Amino acid sequence: MKAVHFGAGNIGRGFVGLLLHEGGYDLVFSDVAPTLVETINAASEYTVHEVGPGGSDKTVTGFRALDSRADPDAVADEVAAADVVTTAVGPNILPFVAPHILEGLARRDADAKPLQVMACENAIGATDTLRAEIEKLAGDSWGDLSTRAVFANTAVDRIVPAQPAGAGVDVTVEPFFEWAIEQGPFGGDLPNIPGAHFVDDLGPYIERKLFTVNTGHAATAYFGAAAGITRISDALADPGIREKVEQALGETSALLTAVHGLDAAELADYRATILDRFANEALPDTVQRVGRQPLRKLSRHERFIGPAAAAAERGLAVDGLATAIASALRFEDAADPQAVELQERIRTEDAAAFTASVTGLEASHPLFARVQEEVGHRQTELGVYSA
Ligand SMILES: NC(=O)C1=CN([C@@H]2O[C@H](COP(=O)(O)OP(=O)(O)OC[C@H]3O[C@@H](n4cnc5c(N)ncnc54)[C@H](O)[C@@H]3O)[C@@H](O)[C@H]2O)C=CC1
Numbered sequence: 001m002k003a004v005h006f007g008a009g010n011i012g013r014g015f016v017g018l019l020l021h022e023g024g025y026d027l028v029f030s031d032v033a034p035t036l037v038e039t040i041n042a043a044s045e046y047t048v049h050e051v052g053p054g055g056s057d058k059t060v061t062g063f064r065a066l067d068s069r070a071d072p073d074a075v076a077d078e079v080a081a082a083d084v085v086t087t088a089v090g091p092n093i094l095p096f097v098a099p100h101i102l103e104g105l106a107r108r109d110a111d112a113k114p115l116q117v118m119a120c121e122n123a124i125g126a127t128d129t130l131r132a133e134i135e136k137l138a139g140d141s142w143g144d145l146s147t148r149a150v151f152a153n154t155a156v157d158r159i160v161p162a163q164p165a166g167a168g169v170d171v172t173v174e175p176f177f178e179w180a181i182e183q184g185p186f187g188g189d190l191p192n193i194p195g196a197h198f199v200d201d202l203g204p205y206i207e208r209k210l211f212t213v214n215t216g217h218a219a220t221a222y223f224g225a226a227a228g229i230t231r232i233s234d235a236l237a238d239p240g241i242r243e244k245v246e247q248a249l250g251e252t253s254a255l256l257t258a259v260h261g262l263d264a265a266e267l268a269d270y271r272a273t274i275l276d277r278f279a280n281e282a283l284p285d286t287v288q289r290v291g292r293q294p295l296r297k298l299s300r301h302e303r304f305i306g307p308a309a310a311a312a313e314r315g316l317a318v319d320g321l322a323t324a325i326a327s328a329l330r331f332e333d334a335a336d337p338q339a340v341e342l343q344e345r346i347r348t349e350d351a352a353a354f355t356a357s358v359t360g361l362e363a364s365h366p367l368f369a370r371v372q373e374e375v376g377h378r379q380t381e382l383g384v385y386s387a
């Protein structure tokens with residue numbers, strides 16, 4: 001069996017690649033970073049170091065890598081002959097992966113089993129997004145090609161920090177992982193991924209994950225950055241920060257119970273497990289990595305505005321989430337283009353216009369005024385004019 005995985009970065013090697021290897025797939029990584037591709041091809045195995053309670057080392061073998069910019073032809077051939085295609089490139093990069101999958105489908109034997117495609121990104125419906133990009137590119141030819149692939153949304157959860165220079169292909173990760181995959185699209189012929197669980201309705205899983213793990217993690221990062229703290233575990237060790245993160249997560253849990261009927265006591269256990277994961281001192285994770293790309297994280301269906309908007313629509317509390325959003329508005333990182341753009345725009349745009357364009361909220365939405373108010377506070381703090 002063969003799997004082609006786009007994005008040989010942290011989650012690609014430290015989670016998706018590892019589980020596919022354990023499922024018996026030969027792995028072909030496709031990436032656009034030539035040095036990374038070379039380093040992978042120079043190695044015959046790599047180690048996934050799980051650090052923290054219960055962790056162990058896992059060895060991955062049977063892999064190679066391709067540079068999709070230098071050799072798109074080879075990537076298409078691999079996709080044509082693969083059983084599974086996965087991605088972990090970032091939701092904004094999916095349009096750049098789509099042409100390679102489309103070309104692979106065009107070259108695929110029409111009698112072959114359908115290619116099983118799963119985007120493993122932190123976003124709701126990421127595989128649907130990828131499929132839509134492929135369909136758009138294919139135009140009229142999609143009618144024939146669509147039978148050559150099945151597309152399943154997934155929710156992936158494992159903390160994989162940035163790797164230190166000199167680590168080579170090895171990856172340091174936390175011991176915990178969870179991979180939930182929609183099972184309907186496979187029609188009973190499930191991919192062999194040990195430890196993954198297949199579910200009929202991914203909606204509650206992805207929302208529970210994004211609006212708890214990712215809301216809590218990013219909130220910890222933004223509160224930590226505002227307090228001048230570098231490591232995530234140190235940020236959460238600050239009682240004031242922990243209290244604010246817990247308040248925001250109490251609100252997202254109340255929403256998950258209201259929308260999906262999830263059990264409040266089970267959600268409390270889930271939150272406790274997650275906070276323990278963030279507190280893992282063995283994991284060298286930083287507020288800059290976890291807070292990265294704040295404009296994406298402040299967008300309409302993401303980890304802050306998504307749950308806060310839905311909570312506000314139901315008259316549920318949003319004070320904790322609003323405090324986290326206020327902290328996100330203060331996130332600075334000269335090395336992160338989105339953080340730079342965020343700070344530039346908050347200095348130059350009117351508060352209402354900024355709120356509308358960054359969050360995607362309508363001015364009439366019950367959350368809008370609250371976010372606009374936080375934008376105004378930030379502008380006052382910066383001493384810039386807000387109309
Ligand atoms: N790191 C983590 O803890 C987790 C990350 N994720 C998600 O996984 C995705 C990737 O995150 P990370 O692995 O942390 O990022 P990363 O930056 O370590 O890896 C991304 C990789 O994609 C490659 N890439 C960029 N453009 C590409 C293209 N057009 N074709 C092929 N490869 C391309 C990059 O060169 C890089 O090696 C994101 O959507 C993230 O939200 C999900 C759960 C956990």
Ligand SMILES: O=P(O)(O)OC[C@H]1O[C@](O)(CO)[C@@H](O)[C@@H]1O
Pocket residue numbers: 122156157158159160213214217218289290291292
């Ligand atoms: O690109 P994003 O959304 O910051 O993704 C990385 C996040 O996902 C997580 O792995 C949670 O699963 C966190 O470690 C990390 O903050």
